[in-house]
Amino acid sequence: MSDYIVAVTGGIASGKSEVTRRFEALGVTVADADIAxxxxxxxxxxxxxxxxxxxxxxxxxxxxxxxxxxxxxxxxxxxxxxxxxxxxxxxxxxxxxxxTCEAAPGAYAIAAIPLLAEGGGREAYAWLDRILVVDVPAEVQQARLMARDGSDAALAQRMIAAQATREQRLAVADDVIVNDGPLAALQAHVEALDRLYRRLAVEARVGA
Structure with missing residues (x-):
């Protein structure tokens, strides 16, 4: 049973899925809001x-x-x-x-919530213990969307504008991964946060 729950959120084309895949590879259960x-x-x-x-x-x-x-x-x-x-x-x-998170094995579990800031943030998800934002500059989002989906610049800009702003997402963050570099750079960030969350989960249980 996991009684420590971390949300992972971020804007479109920020690399959220890649981050959660790397947590899963470390044995962490990820509950996906899109599937839910x-x-x-x-x-x-x-x-x-x-x-x-x-x-x-x-x-x-x-x-x-x-x-x-x-x-x-x-x-x-x-x-x-x-x-x-x-x-x-x-x-x-x-x-x-x-x-799903509370029933998961392991020290902690992750809830992947792309629209966390748009959906009420901490007030709507009061059971979250921590929020990790995968952050990229808007110009990186736009370039990735154009490369990934073949969309033009105007469409990519509209898709980005339809979501919360970068500032609104960062305002709810406890932790931030700036994912504007190569994918290989993510691993060290994920492993460091995994160690942090395991420690915090233990401390939360001891202090409960």
């Missing part, structure tokens, strides 16, 4: 039933699953609709992340 969000509206789930009750059956695909493209179109540009959808999904995501 899919599970929250899986066929047969109470979440999907609530989404259908709120938005109608037009957001379902022929096989009964959520038609994500139709759902995006439904809430795009409609702030009230987006908030209604988030009110259904976010509590379920938070509950699943917490349960």
């Amino acid at each position: 969000a899919r599970d929250a509206v899986a066929p047969g789930s109470s979440g999907l039933a609530e989404v259908v009750a709120s938005f109608g059956e037009g957001i379902l695909a022929p096989d009964g699953s959520l038609d994500r493209a139709a759902m995006r179109q439904h809430v795009f540009g409609d702030e009230a609709a987006r908030r209604r959808l988030e009110a259904i999904i976010h509590p379920r995501v938070r509950a699943q992340l917490r349960a």
Whole structure:
């Protein structure tokens, strides 16, 4: 059982997934918010039933699953609709992340939450013990998005602007990895933080 939980967050194309993969390679359980969000509206789930009750059956695909493209179109540009959808999904995501982390073996567990700053930060995730932000300058994000997705500069800028600002993410950080160099440089950062989190987890248990 892990009673010490660390969140990993960061902007798009910051390298969050690479960081969490390296923690996993060290034996740390990682609970992924993107997976939890899919599970929250899986066929047969109470979440999907609530989404259908709120938005109608037009957001379902022929096989009964959520038609994500139709759902995006439904809430795009409609702030009230987006908030209604988030009110259904976010509590379920938070509950699943917490349960997965608390049930994990090892000294601590990680919750990978890309939109932590956007989703209420520490107030919404009061059960987090520490927050690690994977940080890169906006120009690095833009270059990576253009290389990764083949998007043009204007689209990449819009994708970055749709998220919290770099300053908003850093404001919630306990720890920061600046990931603007080669991937190989990440390993030393991850290993140092792994040692820190194991020590803090032990200290938290002793002090409990």
